[in-house]
Amino acid sequence: MSLKIGDEFPNFKLKTTIGDIQLYDWLGDKWGILFSHPADYTPVCTTELSRAAKLAPDFAKRNTKLIGLSCDSVENHQGWIKDLQAYDNKDKGSGEFPFPIIDDNDRKLANQLGMIDPAEFDKKGLPLTARAVFFIGPDKKVKASLLYPATTGRNFDEILRLLDSLQLSAKLPIATPVDWKVGEKVMVPPNVKDEDVAKHFPQGVEVRRDLPSGKGYIRMAQV
Structure with missing residues (x-):
């Protein structure tokens, strides 16, 4: 599957760190940003998701929900979340993580959405997910997408900027x-x-x- 701007984003049933969800029901009438990362417990991904967590209130102000994804289990995600909460956080805070992370341990979604990075592999020799970003409108259609290789961390200020542009041009x-x-x-x-x-x-x-x-x-x- 190759999703283009204007395509309807599939209404996946997802296993996540907050339990099983149906994507459309979870999004409701909000905007959504689904973004993948190569693997839990990796350095660049830790910087990215901790940054996304800090910016979660800014996305919420824009009526937007975040949801992450990698080819790791929910159990793995839950353990890694503790590192994300502690990274660059002087208070070493815990509490509830501000967005769910999808379990794609079987790589089904990564393959369906074209998010596999052909140049990066895990310890078992299996391909990792690239750093994809899908912007999903309230109508459940793809409004924009970004694709970075595993070696390059994303700029979440730019993701916010693009979201602002998309929302304004929708009005x-x-x-x-x-x-x-x-x-x-x-x-x-x-x-x-x-x-x-x-x-x-x-x-x-x-x-x-x-x-x-x-x-x-x-x-x-x-x-």
Whole structure:
């Protein structure tokens, strides 16, 4: 299976650290981010999931649920979670981990979703999962996806930034320019009709006409 933007994300029944869940029921009407990591008790993965845990309140503010996955058992995940809670945490806090992690010990989901890294293997010689990220909208469709090799840790600030862009463009007929962050001006694509521009951007738009072509296709607005 190769999921593309706009495809419906499968409604998997999942074995996780919070028990068995049906993905759609668990997501409800929220956004979801499913992300895989190569293996528990590995250095880069520990930095990633501890970072994701710290950012969990920021994702919650965006009406978004996180769920992790690797080719490890629930029991393995549960033991590793204690390391995640202690990593870079002066208080060595424990308590409840802020998101579930999926047991994909049989590699079924990793293979179905195309998340296998062909260059990385575990001690048994079995392939590991790559660092995939799927952004799932409230309509259960794939809104974006990222795929990193096992050797490269992800930037969760960028994942938040992409989520902000996806959520804003779901509400308004806009696109976000390079390096855009919340609060900065957005772009109004050329295919947005003038009457829709007036409806969605009553404050008006800025049109750049100083480019050599003279075409007014770059329209900026504050939202």
